[in-house]
Amino acid sequence: MTETATLQQALARFFDPAGLDCQRQRVCRHLLACRTEAMGGTVWQCTECDHTQPRYFGCRDRHCPQCQGRAMHQWAERQQANILPVRYYHLVFTLPHRLNGWVQLHPEVIHRLLFQSAWQTLHTFGRDPKRLGGDMGMSAVLHTWGQNLSQHVHLHCLVPGGALGDDGCWREARSHYLFPVRALSRHFRGHMVSALRQAAKTGKLHRVTRPGDVDDQLNALMATEWVVYSKPCLEHTDTVVRYLARYTRRIAISNARILAVDDRQVTLRYKDYRDRDRHKRLVLAGEEFVRRFLLHVLPKGLMRVRHYGFLANRCRRRRLAQIRQALAIVETRPAIETTTDDTEARDICPHCRQPTLRVIGRLMPQRLARGQPCNHKAHRYRT
Incomplete structure (x- = not known):
């Protein structure tokens, strides 16, 4: 079992575009490319230890588990004034x-x-x-x-x-x-x-x-x-x-609920509401998992x-x-929480743990064949 099993891994192994409509093929291509060189991104370098690392852009597809966390917080901030x-x-x-x-x-x-x-x-x-x-x-x-x-x-x-x-x-x-x-x-x-x-x-x-x-x-x-x-x-x-x-x-399905992905099947965690909300494991054949997700x-x-x-x-x-x-309430707009903590966390170097990462270049997107996962070629970037 792997601790890094994700929906992206499951799609990379079991996604077959044959017989799918254009919308489902498009969503799968977005999810496969999310945060890979297929999307392009930026190159960051630490000004203290010269550690360099790429950061790839997200696909921002509404079906993507990697992109919806940040969107959820932004939506909540906008809705705060309406409560x-x-x-x-x-x-x-x-x-x-x-x-x-x-x-x-x-x-x-x-x-x-x-x-x-x-x-x-x-x-x-x-x-x-x-x-x-x-x-x-x-x-x-x-x-x-x-x-x-x-x-x-x-x-x-x-x-x-x-x-x-x-x-x-x-x-x-x-x-x-x-x-x-x-x-x-x-x-x-x-x-x-x-x-x-x-x-x-x-x-x-x-x-x-x-x-x-x-x-x-x-x-x-x-x-x-x-x-x-x-x-x-x-x-x-x-x-x-x-x-x-x-x-x-x-x-x-969120990445946190996918427990393992191997060559034949996907193991996920679910809550059984009919059995006093107990958490259980469900093992699905890879093709069946993708079919259910695409529903x-x-x-x-x-x-x-x-x-x-x-x-x-x-x-x-x-x-x-x-x-x-x-209701006799003076209308005031509540203070909106910013995402400064998230921004500051992004600037921390994973090597020396100092907030000294800076953008030094931009990664050009890698073009992929339709329905194919990213093959992690050597990426190119310009400063």
Whole structure:
């Protein structure tokens, strides 16, 4: 077993572009090239001991485990100013696994309807005069995987616990679960099935070709109990931001969960939620591991993080100011933490441990054949 097993190593051994669409081939090429000479980079030299080392650029692909950590922190910093001093709720809207086949056939359509149905459900409950009687806000993040890399499509939603009424008053949610989850589940199911039926009638599900399959599938879905999960987030401010940031930048598998890669198989660690959250090991054939990972490559241009209600981009600043005024809070922008520690750590020489590394040149990218891993040629650079 190796302690340095990574997704990049697994792809380098088992990735085969044959039969893959252009988007999945593109993602694999990005991940294979990430932080190698294929991306180019910079040359650093220590002014004390003359130690020289290259640093290669990241691919910045949203499916890359090496690039999402920094992006997560940057996203959290930008969102800090949008947090309200109210209780937040974490809701999860899950699609039944019966729809997994349709998700692969029409990912853009199913994912769009999932976002719309989840928001329409919360919006309807929030506008109900017997509940909150106002406009709510929601930030939703799309996840498509389970811990064992199986297909498990669901939305993680962070919802401020209250609504802004038409009279400008803030109405705080009193329930421990925001709304009854059984009622949310029934409404969510009805709206999603209705939207799927309408999409089929208008030809948006044209890849579902078996006669009678649409009606049979939708009737079976209406006879199934759908899962909606809700719990309160007891902390506020930066803790809530970090909580959401973990979900916004999470990918199907992180390098920390890959325990070993050899010539035939990949060993990974996962949490079994059905067995009291115990951590277990799963051994997959290399080709099966890559197949499961590629199930979760999103179509190009599909936004996996979306904001609704008073958190929508077009009205967020104005509506948040109204809510803070209703809560009698002077609006101040919290101090944003910088990444100086990370920058200073990058400047420390690994040889003499002094912060004396400086850039002396730039590495030119090495061009690779399509679908091929980097072969670590001698790189060239210019000063």
